[in-house]
Amino acid sequence: MRAALTGIVASALTLLMTTTSALATDLRMTVWTGSEAHLKMLNGIAESFKARHPDVNVKFETVPVNDYTQKLTFQVAGGNPPDIAWMMEDAAPAFENANLLMDLGPTLKAAEGYDFADFSQPAMGLWQKGETVYGIPFSTSPFMIYYNKDMFDKAGLEDPLALAAKGEWNMTKFQQVAKKLTEANPGKWGFEFKDGEGYASRMTHALLPPIRAYGGDIWSNEECGFDKPEAVAAIKQLHDMVFKDKSIVPPGEQGDYFSGNSAMTVNQISRASKMAEAGFNWGIAPLPGGPGGESPVIGQAGLVVFDQGKNKEIAAEFVAHMTNKENVATMAQFFPPARKSVLEADAFISGNKLVPPEMMKNVAAAIANGRVHPAHEKAPQLLAAMAPRVDALWKADADVDQAIKGICSAIQPLL
Amino acid sequence: MTDSIHITRRGGQKSRLTLKAREMMEAWLFVSPTVIGFIIFFLGPLLAVAYYSLTEWNLLTQQATFVGLANFENALLENPDFWHVVRNSVIFALGLVPLNMALALTLALALSRPFRGVVFFRTVFFAPVVTSAIAWAIVWKFMLQGEGGFINQVLALVGISGPNWLREPNWAMAAVIITRVIKMVGLNMILYIAALQAIPRDYEEAARLEGASRRQIFSMITWPLLAPATLVIMVITTIGSFKVFDHIYQMTGGGPENGTLVLAFYIYQQGFKFFNVGYASTLAMIMFAIVMVLTLVQVALRRKGME
Amino acid sequence: MSLRQTRILYRACWTIALLIAAIPFIFPFIWMVSAGFKSVTEIFGAPSLIPRVWRWENFVEVFTYQPFARQYFNSLYIAILVTGLTLVISSLAGYALARMRFAGAALLMLFLISALMVPEEVTIIPNFFLMRWFGLVDTHWPLILLPTFGPQGVMATFLMRQYFLALPKELEEAGKMDGLTRFGVWWKIALPMSRPALAAVAIITFLHSWNLFLEPLIFVSSLEMFTLPLALSNFNDSYGLPLWNLQLAATSLAVVPILIVYLIAQRQIIESFALSGVKG
Structure with a gap:
């Protein structure tokens, strides 16, 4: 001893x-x-x-x-x-x-x-x-869409890669597909935000791609972009998908794409190394386009x-x-x-x-x-200032417009 | 060195003063590691933080400027977050301290006398105390998940639809308080048991012989005699509630909607996440003041109560 | 109903109430270990304590996703060093404060008592700059020095002082007569007689260091240097994806040995904490 x-x-x-x-x-x-x-x-x-x-x-x-x-x-x-x-x-x-x-x-x-x-x-x-x-x-x-081919097949849907090839892969289609996938795969979801962290550390990564697809941005030229009409439309669509369609993994739930619990997610190419052990057929497709055209996020x-x-x-x-x-x-x-x-x-x-x-x-x-992704010298402060308002947004009964105004009033002084 | 003292004493020729002086020197040698460490790692930093609180200091650029009381003005008058955080800390303390102490006393009363199984129960109620706060918070965070969480699934079995605990500000605060109480109540229970066992049995026997009820015995004899222990426990628990950090860090990270953002976490956030060393030091000074005042008030109240 | 029967009934009611109250205290441990064997899907699936599939490999993968063995060792050796240092330093100072009369003793006591009241968060920022000045950021030194000399060390000093005060002086006097120096008296007589207090200090100090979180969070940055609580709070794969089931497996690995030691020595451990609270 x-x-x-x-x-x-x-x-x-x-x-x-x-x-x-x-x-x-x-x-x-x-x-x-x-x-x-x-x-x-x-x-x-x-x-x-x-x-x-x-x-x-x-x-x-x-x-x-x-x-x-x-x-x-x-x-x-x-x-x-x-x-x-x-x-x-x-x-x-x-x-x-x-x-x-x-x-x-x-x-x-x-x-x-x-x-x-x-x-x-x-x-x-x-x-x-x-x-x-x-x-x-x-x-x-x-940022790319990762999809679970098996879940698409089960729902009898064309996968995003095919849709993209036909030029039909846009935000509207995205919402429809996610809803059908959720219905066809009970207990699972159509879509999961990046790494399941869309309500926490990756909140901007969750919001940015749809906002860009609608032609907006989260901020630019020292001005908050969340309350611009394009961004509002995008956020409303996401909010509907989470709480009305229930096709996106909601806050406080786990619907890990990589363990087969969500049909789609957003992630980067480096994560493909994780797919080898996933145990389902999968593919990678572009992000869905929108009124703002195709606008990939890097x-x-x-x-x-x-x-x-x-x-x-x-x-x-x-x-x-x-x-x-x-x-x-x-x-x-x-x-x-x-x-x-x-x-x-x-x-x-x-x-x-x-x-x-x-x-x-x-x-x-x-x-x-x-x-x-828009950069800023005060990125950590911006995220921390946004976090409580974004929390308020992700509730079933949230007043989305009000919450978005809250986000902007919180970050504008920092921008 | 020690040998020479020995010789002096044997000789007994030197004056008493020298002996005293030697004893003093020895004593200071004995306490010197503690004193030196105390000055370097505690007293010095405490003075330093008082100075930092008067500066604007960026951790990243390492540039500091003296700004007087501007940080205090900012915290107390301008920044709405500050009062929100103080409010959260007070709610946390007001929720935690009474709940913890009431539960601790109840358990102590139940477990202060030997009966079959008493060791088992004491061991069980104390077990979370030896567990790391991070581990404890990790496990509860999982069990308190929305629909998939264990707690809500169990509630669903009996037909209750549980809240999304850690996503609703008020529920999150409640969850953090309750899980913290479960984690720490064992310590206070043990302190109360020790205090109860120190009360001579004769008092109670005498009261019983005179026909006092259980309740009377408790309120007339036990509770007043527990007063010193209650004070110590209250001070320890209150200070503990203001410095809670790891539990909040792991369970909620201060969210949702800043609903569990308490002072200790806010200091960490300002100083080490946003690099505002000056402002964080101001917050640290305020925390220091709050804890000191609370301690003194509790001691004074108790003293008054005893007179 | 006879008096005896009411008493039995009364006791039974109490025992049942205590058993129910015990659930939230024991259950998290059971759930933790059970979830450590599950897959992520099953953790969030239907509630059950027996895993459908026992994934023993979770406990192997814990060691491949993080240098977990190294982190375990870090926590262990730091806790042992802190405990050893604290025992020596606090018993020296505690002895002087209990047995020797010297100018400044009262003032010193006052200072030390006030230190007990101050949360570590208050002095953590200047301590960061102090460690930077010593060139010790991203080493384990701050995790050893700060608990040893901070409020935790002060608490140990008080505990030792109280214990020495309660010891009979006669043996020490005899030792002096036999020609022992002060140091000799402390080492050969006072310390051996204060084993229970030393054990209490050792237990409390070890656990405090083992569970330390704020200091490692701020002073240590690379995975190899992490201590256990830090590693547990950050159990992700290389891309930051949380590894839920591995986190729970790792937490079990960190908690269960301590619990086993606790169950074996529960009486001693509980008494140690009782000593610290009442006397400190």
């Missing part, structure tokens, strides 16, 4: 020692994935970096995705920022404005064979200000280097290495690229092990035409 205790204490002490010391050539990079496949790929890229920099080790540190930005802030504010970090789109403006990020422009443009102009201009919007490059997007991933994530870092020059070179043509193509199996050359290459469309080419075509098209 005593020996065991001594052992534990001793190893604990060594642990404490080692975590605080660092070698000069170790680069620390925070990521939010813990997936073995992802880490294996990333480590491979780090290994290939050694060809030119044999003394540089890159260590990937997994920070859980839900609190990622906050934990990253703690590290930065705690005087212990990583050298390189994955960064979510909604966090980028705050970090850029706080002057925490290094300008990668000079390093990237000087890198051999890098071809900076190959990155599609719309995709760079969030990461570039004038000549300053704050980050490079490594994932430009559109979720982005970028690579940034922290200005405080001691090894920021090497770190920037690693970012250049990681986002060169070859490595972007490697990463494209999980993270859709923003490089035009890779996006247009056959390999991207036909080389995906999980998603057939006719579906990947839609993914590529969505990347080309899509717009990112």
